[in-house]
Amino acid sequence: MKKIAFLTLLALFSYAKEVVNVYSHRHYDIDKELYKEFEKESGIAVNVVKANAEELIERLKVEGKNSPADVLITVDVANLYQAKSLGLFQPIKSKIVDSSVATNLKDSDNNWVALTKRARVIVYNKEKLSDSNFSTYEDLAEPKWAGKVLIRSSNNSYNQSLVSSMIAHLGEAKTQKWLEGFVKNFAREPKGSDRDQMRAVASGEGDLAIVNTYYLGMMIESEKQEDKDVANKLGIFFPNQNSYGTHINVSGAGILASSKNVANAQKLIEFLLSDKAQELFAKANYEYPIKSNIKTSELVKGFGEFKEDTIKLSVIGENNKKAVELMDKAKWK
Ligand code: FE2
Secondary structure, eight states: OOHHHHHHHHHHHHSOEEEEEEEEEOOHHHHHHHHHHHHHHHOOOEEEEEHHHHHHHHHHHHHHGOOOOOOOEEEEEHHHHHHHTOOOEEEOOHHHHHHSOOOGGOOOOSEEEEEEEEEEEEETTTTTTTTGGOOOOOGGSGGGGGTTTTOOOOHHHHHHHHHHHHHHHHHHHHHHHHHHHHHTTTTSSSSHHHHHHHHHHHHSSSSOOOOOOHHHHHHHHSHHHHHHHEEEEEEEEOOOOTTTTTOEEEEEHHHHHEEOOOOHHHHHHHTTTTHHHHHHHHHHHHEEESSTTTTOOHOOOOOOOOOOOOHHHHHHHHHHHHHHHHHTTTTTT
């Protein structure tokens, strides 16, 4: 009798489906494909809750220990840093993570790791300007750019991280001064997405915009002819090639402190860092792979080679609060 009960229990256990529950801020189609591929390979079902980082972090705070989530995936280091500061993560103990990701692209306590890279670049109207007009982010605060600069609002974490990196490179006082000149040069009150900034450059509302590289890729390959027309009008410039390099932004992941499926969570993160997943990220979403042995897509290669800012991303996270303060002070809406 006892033996039958034991066998029944064993059978039930082995039929209980392995799962990993993901809270994700990434809003790209390729992620769905990657999860499907992971399910096929591992037999672990992936359940995804999608929302923006702020909402997900709030939800994790409220759920506390009872949260069903195992992994948090978000864009931008500011969000990863905030989740770490709130104690939401546990260290990732993985040799694969240790060996495949450069030190500057992960948390010093292994609380989170970058999955993809993107560069925050200048795009400009080719009819009016050329590469020779540009040099650095700093230069965009010069009066010659008055009324010409398009960029989204200061509550956007991509912009906050760019300013955080400038604080690290230039110091607070110089960054504040830069911000004041830069904001004065805005073509309009900040609104819309990175793609909307490109549309506004193409329609002549301003001459240049600061955007993440993959959005340009999306516009070039868009099914909508009007997006393609916008992309055709734009040139791309990688700032700060003779100094600290172009600002790099990441999407990344961490295992939650409340996770009930730590081993599965680790497997998922390791899968997302596998050559296969890195290639898919690179091809389908026009992002830069984290691993140096993986090539970028042909389209992204066409943007050109460039020097990346290799500042430690955790420093950018640490500077976030200060960056928001300085942006407010400079009246960046
Ligand atoms: Fe994005």
